[in-house]
Amino acid sequence: MSTKALRKEEEENLLRRADDLCRQNNLRLTPIRERVYRELVQSGGPVGAYDLVDRLSSEKKRLAPVTIYRALDFLRDAGLVHRLATQNSYVISHGQPDVNAMKIMFVDSKTGETIEVHSSEVAEAVRKAAEQAGFRSVSPFMEVEGEIAR
Amino acid sequence: MSTKALRKEEEENLLRRADDLCRQNNLRLTPIRERVYRELVQSGGPVGAYDLVDRLSSEKKRLAPVTIYRALDFLRDAGLVHRLATQNSYVISHGQPDVNAMKIMFVDSKTGETIEVHSSEVAEAVRKAAEQAGFRSVSPFMEVEGEIAR
DNA sequence: TTCTTTTTGATACGTTACTACGTAATATTG
DNA sequence: CAATATTACGTAGTAACGTATCAAAAAGAA
Ligand SMILES: [Zn+2]
Ligand SMILES: [Zn+2]
Ligand SMILES: [Zn+2]
Ligand SMILES: [Zn+2]
Numbered sequence: 609m610s611t612k613a614l615r616k617e618e619e620e621n622l623l624r625r626a627d628d629l630c631r632q633n634n635l636r637l638t639p640i641r642e643r644v645y646r647e648l649v650q651s652g653g654p655v656g657a658y659d660l661v662d663r664l665s666s667e668k669k670r671l672a673p674v675t676i677y678r679a680l681d682f683l684r685d686a687g688l689v690h691r692l693a694t695q696n697s698y699v700i701s702h703g704q705p706d707v708n709a710m711k712i713m714f715v716d717s718k719t720g721e722t723i724e725v726h727s728s729e730v731a732e733a734v735r736k737a738a739e740q741a742g743f744r745s746v747s748p749f750m751e752v753e754g755e756i757a758r
Numbered sequence: 759m760s761t762k763a764l765r766k767e768e769e770e771n772l773l774r775r776a777d778d779l780c781r782q783n784n785l786r787l788t789p790i791r792e793r794v795y796r797e798l799v800q801s802g803g804p805v806g807a808y809d810l811v812d813r814l815s816s817e818k819k820r821l822a823p824v825t826i827y828r829a830l831d832f833l834r835d836a837g838l839v840h841r842l843a844t845q846n847s848y849v850i851s852h853g854q855p856d857v858n859a860m861k862i863m864f865v866d867s868k869t870g871e872t873i874e875v876h877s878s879e880v881a882e883a884v885r886k887a888a889e890q891a892g893f894r895s896v897s898p899f900m901e902v903e904g905e906i907a908r
Numbered sequence: 909t910t911c912t913t914t915t916t917g918a919t920a921c922g923t924t925a926c927t928a929c930g931t932a933a934t935a936t937t938g
Numbered sequence: 939c940a941a942t943a944t945t946a947c948g949t950a951g952t953a954a955c956g957t958a959t960c961a962a963a964a965a966g967a968a
Pocket of ligand 2 (some may be wrong): 701703711724
């Protein structure tokens with residue numbers, strides 16, 4: 609089976625999973641929201657909000673930025689998409705949410721490519737450091753810049 | 759000794775330390791750069807670039823944003839200031855740079871207050887996770903959102 | 909159906925960050 | 939010192955990112 613077909617298959621899996629998640633939580637995965645999610649899936653990496661505006665706009669109809677931001681906000685609240693603050697961009701979240709794991713987004717400083725890793729060891733170390741510093745209910749997401757080993 | 763005096767003393771220590779660092783590395787801590795750094799020290803927390811524009815502008819003379827951004831860039835390159843990507847703001851970096859430690863900025867999601875913690879345990883856990891994911895030369899800085907325990 | 913809530917469309921606006929270019933200050937060299 | 943190279947600053951304009959508002963449409967509830 610070709611790589612492209614594999615990608616297509618994975619894409620459909622992600623879409624189905626997103627659909628299920630929304631159904632189970634009484635969230636509405638409307639056409640625009642699904643288009644934004646699908647675009648992020650197909651891109652295979654982080655995409656900026658205005659890039660999404662361009663990609664999802666047709667010649668007749670240009671989407672307004674706020675439309676994209678609203679869809680992104682929904683997808684983020686649903687846990688389907690992460691915002692990369694260091695890159696001003698957005699990327700799909702894959703993997704079943706392991707509550708006890710830290711979701712680390714490794715971001716290649718040069719290319720912007722990302723790799724998502726879930727680690728309970730990091731989560732535990734961060735939790736300890738937070739506790740000693742008087743911090744609570746720490747977010748399970750973080751990003752770390754570096755570079756992909758080639 | 760009063761808290762205020764302690765703060766003042768610490769402020770002077772930081773300024774002196776910054777001065778020394780620049781001298782040792784043939785960097786020029788010009789008046790504007792020192793004013794920006796001092797403002798960040800005095801604020802005691804993260805400050806936005808345009809806030810700095812306001813605070814360092816007088817009635818006669820309004821500084822241009824680029825002036826602040828240039829000073830911030832210098833201070834960041836010198837390792838004296840961190841940029842908080844999640845907050846679009848800037849905060850002084852304190853503590854002697856421990857090469858083997860991860861510099862964690864805990865950011866209170868509500869107030870924006872930060873606490874900087876250096877942890878070699880977190881650094882080691884992140885390094886391992888990065889290695890397994892094919893990542894190299896990971897940045898020693900990260901930010902984690904949460905809330906300060908009161 | 910009517911009533912209510914949610915979502916979307918359209919426009920404008922606010923914030924954050926950077927670029928270009930010319931001038932001034934500073935450092936380096938002869 | 940003067941001549942030159944480098945660095946820093948002032949001014950203006952612009953690009954990128956994100957939000958506020960209100961009206962229209964769609965979806966859900968009664
Ligand atoms: Zn939200
Ligand atoms: Zn994830
Ligand atoms: Zn720089
Ligand atoms: Zn630090």
